[in-house]
Amino acid sequence: MYIKKILWIIAIAGLLAGGFFAYMVYTAIFTPNTKFNNAEAFVYVASDASFSEVKTNLEPLLKDMESFEAVAKRKGYTSNIKAGKYRIGKGMNNNEIVNSLRSGNIPVKVSFNNQETLAMLAGRIAVQIEPDSISLLNAFNDTAFLHENNFSDATKLAMYIPNSYEFFWNTSPKQFRARMLKEYNRFWNRERLKKAEALNLKPAEVVTLASIVHKESAKVDERPRVAGVYLNRLRQGILLQADPTVIYALKLHSGDFDQVIKRVLYKDLELDSPYNTYKYAGLPPGPIAMPDISAIDAVLNPEKHEYLYFVANVERFGYHKFAKTLAQHNRNKVQYIRWINQQNINR
Structure with missing residues (x-):
């Protein structure tokens, strides 16, 4: 009888211990383990990250690092770390966190x-x-x-x-x-390639011209007209004489692309550079900047007109005055030169 009683006690103790262990395992795996207030947080895991580095990244986000580490080891994550950006949702448990880190690269x-x-x-x-x-x-x-x-x-x-x-x-x-x-x-789909071919330009040449158009005009609605001017000049064998190409040549010559050049001086036009379109005919060797898609499409879909010149319109800032003849252009330019001198812009 005494032995039976002991066996019963041992059995009950075993059940209690097993139940407690099961409870602890369940708690470690399925209890929410986040401590941030936002709806979500993001973790960046580097390509050569160790598990220790992953834990360091997670430290500000988790309540209990020991329970996370236990679950991570149990699921084999500690030896199979994957680089990427991962989402941790508020209230996630350790099981969900490890699953996200294993396969949730976003x-x-x-x-x-x-x-x-x-x-x-x-x-x-x-x-x-x-x-x-x-x-x-x-x-x-x-x-x-x-x-x-x-x-x-x-x-x-x-x-x-x-x-x-x-x-x-x-x-x-x-x-x-x-x-x-x-x-x-x-x-560069079939349609764009066909339009480039009609202009007798290769895609890189379209981008090169578009980079000039982009620099000349920030107004998307005006870019097709500006593109038309340069295409007219190319067709007629006239120097492009684009100030942005001279500015690029000056920056390239100095090696300082961070400098701000607001005004092109007459002496700048003498710089011997293939990007100086006041000195060399045709397009420069390549883009002077990265043009927006709107500028590329402006070149591919230019406004058809007879303009050969343009100058900044000081009565409508951001836009330009266009001219068909040099005489008309020079009249338009007088107002611009007067304005720029009044601003004391010397460079």
């Missing part, structure tokens, strides 16, 4: 526009995805890649079409570059 929106150089583009992209600007720039400047895809050092900026794109945060520089090439080829 894309990020990457946006860029108006970059004047690939170095500037690399810097812009580097703050939005994992790779640093140097590794991105090295991929952009890869001569074998450029040659294979019919880009030169002068035209390489034309490959990047300004827009917003979705990428995984841990996208590599080569993956980013490959996606941009794919988007470039998608952008």
Whole structure:
């Protein structure tokens, strides 16, 4: 009888212990373990991150790190860490958190526009995805890649079409570059290629002219008219004489693309550079900046007119006055020169 009683006690104790263990396991796995107030938080896991580094990133977000670590080990996450951006929802339990970190890599929106150089583009992209600007720039400047895809050092900026794109945060520089090439080829569809051919221009040449149009006019509705002027000049063999190309040549010559040049001086027009369209006929060797899609489409769909000249309209800032003859243009220019002198803009 005494032995039976002991066995019963042992059995009950075992059941209690098992129940307590089960409760602890259940608690560790299924009890909410977040401590932030927002609806969600995001964790960035680097490509070479250790589990210790993942825990450091999660520390501000979780109530109980020990229980998270126990569940992570049980589910095999500690030895199978995946890079990326991950969402942690408010009230998630450890099981849900680990599942999110294992398979919930979410894309990020990457946006860029108006970059004047690939170095500037690399810097812009580097703050939005994992790779640093140097590794991105090295991929952009890869001569074998450029040659294979019919880009030169002068035209390489034309490959990047300004827009917003979705990428995984841990996208590599080569993956980013490959996606941009794919988007470039998608952008230059049959319709756009046909329009470029009708203008007797290659896609990179369209982008080059569009970069000038973009710099000349911030007004999207005016860009087709500005494009028409430059196309008229190209057809008639007249120098483009585009101030933005001279500004680019000055920056390229000095190596300082951050300088602000508001006024082109007569002495600047003498700078010996293939980008100086006051000195050299035709288009410059490549884009002087990254034009918006609206500027590219303005070149492909130019306004048909007989204008050959334009100057800033000081009565309607942002727009220009257009002229068919040099005499008319010179009359329009008098008002602009008077205004710019009044502003004391010397550079």
